[in-house]
Amino acid sequence: AVTEEEVHLIVNRALKRYSEDRIGMVDYALESAGASVINTRCSETYERKTALLSLFGIPLWYNSQSPRAILQPDVHPGNCWAFRGTLGFAVIRLSSRICPTAVTLEHISKSLSPMGTIPSAPKDFAIYGLEEEGQEEGILLGRFMYDQEGDPIQTFHFTGEDLGVFQVVELKVLSNWGHPEYTCIYRFRVHGEPAH
Amino acid sequence: AVTEEEVHLIVNRALKRYSEDRIGMVDYALESAGASVINTRCSETYERKTALLSLFGIPLWYNSQSPRAILQPDVHPGNCWAFRGTLGFAVIRLSSRICPTAVTLEHISKSLSPMGTIPSAPKDFAIYGLEEEGQEEGILLGRFMYDQEGDPIQTFHFTGEDLGVFQVVELKVLSNWGHPEYTCIYRFRVHGEPAH
Amino acid sequence: AVTEEEVHLIVNRALKRYSEDRIGMVDYALESAGASVINTRCSETYERKTALLSLFGIPLWYNSQSPRAILQPDVHPGNCWAFRGTLGFAVIRLSSRICPTAVTLEHISKSLSPMGTIPSAPKDFAIYGLEEEGQEEGILLGRFMYDQEGDPIQTFHFTGEDLGVFQVVELKVLSNWGHPEYTCIYRFRVHGEPAH
Ligand SMILES: [K+]
Ligand SMILES: [K+]
Ligand SMILES: [K+]
Numbered sequence: 039a040v041t042e043e044e045v046h047l048i049v050n051r052a053l054k055r056y057s058e059d060r061i062g063m064v065d066y067a068l069e070s071a072g073a074s075v076i077n078t079r080c081s082e083t084y085e086r087k088t089a090l091l092s093l094f095g096i097p098l099w100y101n102s103q104s105p106r107a108i109l110q111p112d113v114h115p116g117n118c119w120a121f122r123g124t125l126g127f128a129v130i131r132l133s134s135r136i137c138p139t140a141v142t143l144e145h146i147s148k149s150l151s152p153m154g155t156i157p158s159a160p161k162d163f164a165i166y167g168l169e170e171e172g173q174e175e176g177i178l179l180g181r182f183m184y185d186q187e188g189d190p191i192q193t194f195h196f197t198g199e200d201l202g203v204f205q206v207v208e209l210k211v212l213s214n215w216g217h218p219e220y221t222c223i224y225r226f227r228v229h230g231e232p233a234h
Numbered sequence: 235a236v237t238e239e240e241v242h243l244i245v246n247r248a249l250k251r252y253s254e255d256r257i258g259m260v261d262y263a264l265e266s267a268g269a270s271v272i273n274t275r276c277s278e279t280y281e282r283k284t285a286l287l288s289l290f291g292i293p294l295w296y297n298s299q300s301p302r303a304i305l306q307p308d309v310h311p312g313n314c315w316a317f318r319g320t321l322g323f324a325v326i327r328l329s330s331r332i333c334p335t336a337v338t339l340e341h342i343s344k345s346l347s348p349m350g351t352i353p354s355a356p357k358d359f360a361i362y363g364l365e366e367e368g369q370e371e372g373i374l375l376g377r378f379m380y381d382q383e384g385d386p387i388q389t390f391h392f393t394g395e396d397l398g399v400f401q402v403v404e405l406k407v408l409s410n411w412g413h414p415e416y417t418c419i420y421r422f423r424v425h426g427e428p429a430h
Numbered sequence: 431a432v433t434e435e436e437v438h439l440i441v442n443r444a445l446k447r448y449s450e451d452r453i454g455m456v457d458y459a460l461e462s463a464g465a466s467v468i469n470t471r472c473s474e475t476y477e478r479k480t481a482l483l484s485l486f487g488i489p490l491w492y493n494s495q496s497p498r499a500i501l502q503p504d505v506h507p508g509n510c511w512a513f514r515g516t517l518g519f520a521v522i523r524l525s526s527r528i529c530p531t532a533v534t535l536e537h538i539s540k541s542l543s544p545m546g547t548i549p550s551a552p553k554d555f556a557i558y559g560l561e562e563e564g565q566e567e568g569i570l571l572g573r574f575m576y577d578q579e580g581d582p583i584q585t586f587h588f589t590g591e592d593l594g595v596f597q598v599v600e601l602k603v604l605s606n607w608g609h610p611e612y613t614c615i616y617r618f619r620v621h622g623e624p625a626h
Binding site (some may be wrong): 235236240241244245248249252256308310311312313343345346347348349386 | 445448451525
């Protein structure tokens with residue numbers, strides 16, 4: 039059996055981790071720390087025609103997030119980058135040079151989605167390391183599947199050894215969970231060891 | 235008695251719910267998801283004369299939130315819409331057409347209020363469904379009281395049946411908890427079932 | 431042994447406190463509540479040359495936070511005010527006149543720092559109360575040390591009696607935890623009793 043003191047310890051540890059950007063891992067793709075999206079190749083940002091500001095019923099401004107949204111921590115519904123179809127690219131300049139070890143993808147919880155499903159969530163995706171910003175094809179670091187039945191925040195670890203040192207990483211989304219029009223990326227993080 | 239495993243389960247479930255916008259219910263009035271305030275009728279935004287930016291003691295900009303604040307999740311003290319007196323209106327275009335089932339009102343906790351009381355919190359309020367944006371008087375969906383002694387986040391369920399399908403909802407605040415000058419709304423959410 | 435009900439109670443109390451700006455104390459230095467940085471004396475903001483926005487590899491905008499960052503609750507890595515060296519000043523006009531009783535300093539957790547250390551965190555610092563905004567030297571309220579091994583959020587209580595009533599408070603940072611170039615302040619809060 040557990041004592042009250044132990045419960046407090048478990049609760050405090052859980053809240054500490056929660057406060058550490060949820061997962062307690064350095065995010066080298068965080069915009070506020072200096073990362074940026076430098077290219078989205080042929081991805082076409084999907085313009086959701088929902089008026090954010092309207093005056094007497096006349097829409098003044100449409101809410102359409104830029105790819106920068108995926109490097110920003112606010113993941114309230116709508117704070118994502120939506121691209122047309124299921125194939126999307128984001129080339130990201132990290133905040134520093136690292137040996138990449140893992141990435142994290144995040145989507146909203148099903149409970150916050152009107153239909154209780156998340157068809158616009160990414161499914162299959164691949165991660166590449168790029169030697170320089172303009173490089174067309176990078177080195178494959180890993181290929182994974184975001185699970186629509188899993189936690190909203192999912193971390194994927196690279197299994198290869200000596201993957202190299204990179205400051206530019208590419209996310210290539212290959213499929214989604216069924217949405218016919220667009221795919222949404224709420225947040226993308228890159229983890230690793232600092233390069234010496 | 236509870237095992238350590240069960241404590242972890244309870245803690246993780248509580249944190250999961252906390253991360254789902256606190257209450258795990260879809261908010262059709264969330265600005266980032268496409269909702270907007272389209273009218274505040276005769277409400278008069280209260281200009282709090284607290285300088286946010288000042289240079290050598292000369293105020294440069296006054297912090298006065300627009301009604302949009304009530305559709306935005308940041309509820310740190312001051313991130314609210316304040317209107318003069320106790321009678322206030324907000325007509326909101328939801329992110330989609332729904333059968334409304336409940337609303338949620340949020341104020342800051344007493345512990346974050348200088349005097350330990352929240353007299354500017356709303357008290358009695360009514361919710362209306364509007365057939366179209368310009369409608370003067372909607373259909374009453376429910377009338378409730380925000381409890382100053384309750385949780386900062388309070389959800390109110392409509393009890394009527396077949397209330398109809400709406401994309402425009404009106405919040406009408408009728409009284410507050412005693413502040414003689416203004417009433418503050420920190421966040422207003424609308425819940426329901428998607429209309430088919 | 432603890433019952434399941436008691437675990438839920440402990441968890442809910444902890445989350446309630448967490449939601450109350452983490453520590454459940456009124457912050458009179460919060461920008462959204464009306465506070466502002468009115469002077470930084472001779473402090474020199476450190477320009478971190480990390481491009482936030484770049485186009486085809488050409489940096490468009492550099493991410494360099496203003497001193498206002500220390501009065502804003504977002505403490506994701508980078509959302510801080512960095513000043514050159516170890517000596518830094520921030521004169522803050524509080525949201526109201528108070529008898530100050532404590533201050534809180536916050537830095538990021540070591541787990542969110544690339545090297546696992548926080549050398550740019552403040553170490554020794556002093557707090558002064560100022561009679562008026564232009565005052566050169568205030569009344570010393572307390573001198574403290576932010577502990578790099580402690581919690582990211584640390585509250586320091588003044589021990590003197592009848593310290594007086596102030597609307598202007600000065601933070602004077604005297605040293606850091608070893609960074610040779612700059613010191614970062616993520617968030618600074620001021621607590622106290624409302625003056626009558
Ligand atoms: K985001
Ligand atoms: K708000
Ligand atoms: K900050």
